[in-house]
Amino acid sequence: MATSENWAQDVITCDLCVKPSQQFCNSCQVSLCNVCVHKHREEFQSLSHDVVPFLHRKIQLALPECREHPGHRCEAHCNNCNQPACIKCILSGPHKGHAAEELSKTHESKVQKIIKETQLITTKIIPNYQKKDVEIETTMSEAKLNMITLKKKMLDSSNCGIKKLITSLIGWTLSVNL
Numbered sequence: 001m002a003t004s005e006n007w008a009q010d011v012i013t014c015d016l017c018v019k020p021s022q023q024f025c026n027s028c029q030v031s032l033c034n035v036c037v038h039k040h041r042e043e044f045q046s047l048s049h050d051v052v053p054f055l056h057r058k059i060q061l062a063l064p065e066c067r068e069h070p071g072h073r074c075e076a077h078c079n080n081c082n083q084p085a086c087i088k089c090i091l092s093g094p095h096k097g098h099a100a101e102e103l104s105k106t107h108e109s110k111v112q113k114i115i116k117e118t119q120l121i122t123t124k125i126i127p128n129y130q131k132k133d134v135e136i137e138t139t140m141s142e143a144k145l146n147m148i149t150l151k152k153k154m155l156d157s158s159n160c161g162i163k164k165l166i167t168s169l170i171g172w173t174l175s176v177n178l
């Protein structure tokens with residue numbers, strides 16, 4: 001049976017594939033499964049990556065790599081061109097003399113969304129599912145009992161042909177589902 005923790009991870013899938021994510025790159029703010037961590041590091045080799053277990057992820061700005069200057073992350077946003085820019089771009093590159101602001105302001109709403117999502121996982125989904133673990137166990141044994149009672153009742157009242165059919169059907173259901 002799935003545990004609460006597995007389930008929480010199932011909610012958020014890897015950003016590179018469809019598997020549940022176990023890891024998180026704080027630098028790029030992407031969810032990753034164990035396999036894709038290596039893929040992610042290789043894909044952006046020139047940048048540093050702070051990869052941590054998913055539930056320990058840090059909410060911060062994902063600074064994209066500068067297109068003009070590989071290996072440099074964009075810490076600013078150029079308001080003239082409406083695109084991210086690195087320090088080099090603003091000091092001496094294509095955005096020299098342009099009006100720039102910290103990228104953090106531009107990304108405030110995204111950060112808010114991630115905070116909400118984390119709160120949801122830790123305060124609602126995990127406790128809720130822990131409760132469900134118990135509920136599912138109870139429901140399962142109740143269903144099993146009902147099935148046995150039903151079988152008894154049927155056998156008491158039905159004719160031979162139907163009895164056989166019901167017996168095998170219920171036997172099969174009990175062995176497969178419960």
Ligand SMILES: [Zn+2]
Binds near residue numbers: 014016018019033036
């Ligand atoms: Zn993956």
Ligand SMILES: [Zn+2]
Binds near residue numbers: 028050
């Ligand atoms: Zn990364």
Ligand SMILES: [Zn+2]
Binds near residue numbers: 087
């Ligand atoms: Zn640049």
Ligand SMILES: [Zn+2]
Binds near residue numbers: 081094
């Ligand atoms: Zn610009």
